[in-house]
Amino acid sequence: MKITFLGHAGLYLEFDSYSIVVDPFISGNEKAKEKVNMDELNPDFILVTHAHQDHILDVSAIAKKSDATIVSNYEIAMYFQAKGLKVHPMNHGGKRQFDFGTVKYTNAIHTSSFEDGTYGGQPGGFIVQTDKKCIYIAGDTSLTMDMKLIPMSYALDLTILPIGDNFTMGIDDAISASSFVECSNVLGYHFDTFGYIEIDHAEAISKFEKAGKKLHLLDIGASMTI
Template identity: 65%
Template sequence: MKITYLGHASLSIETKDKTLLVDPFITGNELAKNIDIDKLQADYILITHAHQDHILDVEAIAKRTGAKIISNFEIVTYFGEKGIEGHPMNHGGKWHFDFGTIHYTNAIHSSSFPDGSYGGQPGGFVFETNHHRLYIAGDTALSYDMKLIPQVIGELDLAILPIGDNFTMGIDEAIKASAFLNCNKILGYHYDTFGYIKIDHKKAIEKFSKAKKELYLLPIGDNLKL
């Protein structure tokens, strides 16, 4: 499995047979100007919530690639009205897809479309294949519910956590989240894009290391292999 960081909270996850995009916000991110959305491949697009900095490029990519959306009922309905096929989920549910299993998890945040309409409740995902299990937290505060993930779903190979603070968890809370998740490998995301969420990379890595955790902060376009 290869995970490529596309900036902000956007990811490309490549399995043996399928490619999943997560929260594609690329054309509106100056830091990701070297990523060409017309070259991105996608069989599925996972959307954690409806804020513009998570859905901006969904329609363009889905209509070009034929990707199917996986998200909550409200988001799938919204894009369904634009002619894009989707699979609706809700918290606590799971579904076995042709690439693996997706569990839809809790997230503490808000969710509305750019026009202000209701975007359903925000969420995160645990993505399971026969060989790997990773948690994509979405935009969220620290939550005690995270303790349930390894207990109910199983041991994680990687947790992808927001670390930019202000709108989500910050670095200290993400360290606590990694302890709740019983996961020592963390990919940080949702940082640096805006002034409110800029972080000190060196200090963040040092703090995680002191807690005996490994924090990956990938340059945009770089990847991590599981």
Template identity: 55%
Template sequence: MNITFYGHACFGIEINGIHIVVDPFISGNPKASHIDVNSLKADYILVTHAHQDHVLDVEKIAQNTGAIIISNFEIVNYFIAKNLKGFHLNHGGTFKTKHFSAKYVNAIHTSSFADGTYGGKPGGFVLTANNKSIYIAGDTALTFDMKLIPMFTKLTAAILPIGDTFTMGIEEAIIASDFIECNKIIGCHFNTFPPIEIHIEKATQQFTSKSKELILLEIGSSIKL
């Protein structure tokens, strides 16, 4: 499982030649200006919720690649109405292929498109392939529902938002890592714009002090699990 950070909360995940894009917000992010949206490969697009900073490039990528959009009922219907392909999920449901599975789990946030269309309830994904699992939390506050995840999945790593203001911050993310029983955390949703700026060295030290690893990838860089 190879994971590439495209900025904000957008990641590319490659599994045995299958390409997944998560929450694509690239063309509207000046810090990701060196990423060419039109060159991205995608067989599937996972969407946690409908906010613009998570769906801006969904339509463009899906048109370019023919990718299947996987999300909740309302979000998938929104894109199907644009003649794109999608697969409906709701909380607790799992999308399965021979390459991977993606379970849609709870998140505490809001969800609406830029045009005001209701985006359903927000969520996250537990992505499993090749005996490895990663939790993609989406935009969320800390929630006891996270404790359900290790009851059915042993996580290899987790992608958690850490920027505060619109999601949980560093302190809550550390508690979240306890809830999900995973000490390898990939941070996202930080430093894109002023309300979510963090002190990177301090954040890393806070995790280290709790015997945990906070991985903060440069935009365009990758990690292999």
């Protein structure tokens, strides 16, 4: 599985003959819009964790171009369905088999509303499991004891955690979260986009190393393979 960091909380997953975009915020992200070419993104699915603008800004544009199916909670799915886009609604604890593997919608502690104030349902995260790899995308969340439920059912190859603090968990809580989900291979996201969530990269990597864990901090547009 190849994972490309699109900036902020945006991801592009490529495996076998399938691809998935997660929470695309590119055209409005000054740090990403010159580094990521949205025309090169042609996903089969778009996963949306919650309704905040910095996670859904480019969903419609990418979905219209690619004919991707948008997967999210019921409220977000219905919002995009009303725009004529293909959707698959889910809710917390639910799991669905797709052609590429399974997706489970997990709990997250955050808020969720569209830019106009429309209710965006409750925020969540995703576990994506193919026949080869299993990853956890936490979404915007605080540290939560619910994360301890994940390793009861899944052996993760990578956990993707917000690390920017202020709006989500920070470095120290992300280290605890990786212990909760029993995965020491961590990709950090939701950091550096704007002042509130800027981090010290060297300090973050050092703290993870001291805890016996590996933190990946990708440049925007860069990729890693698991």
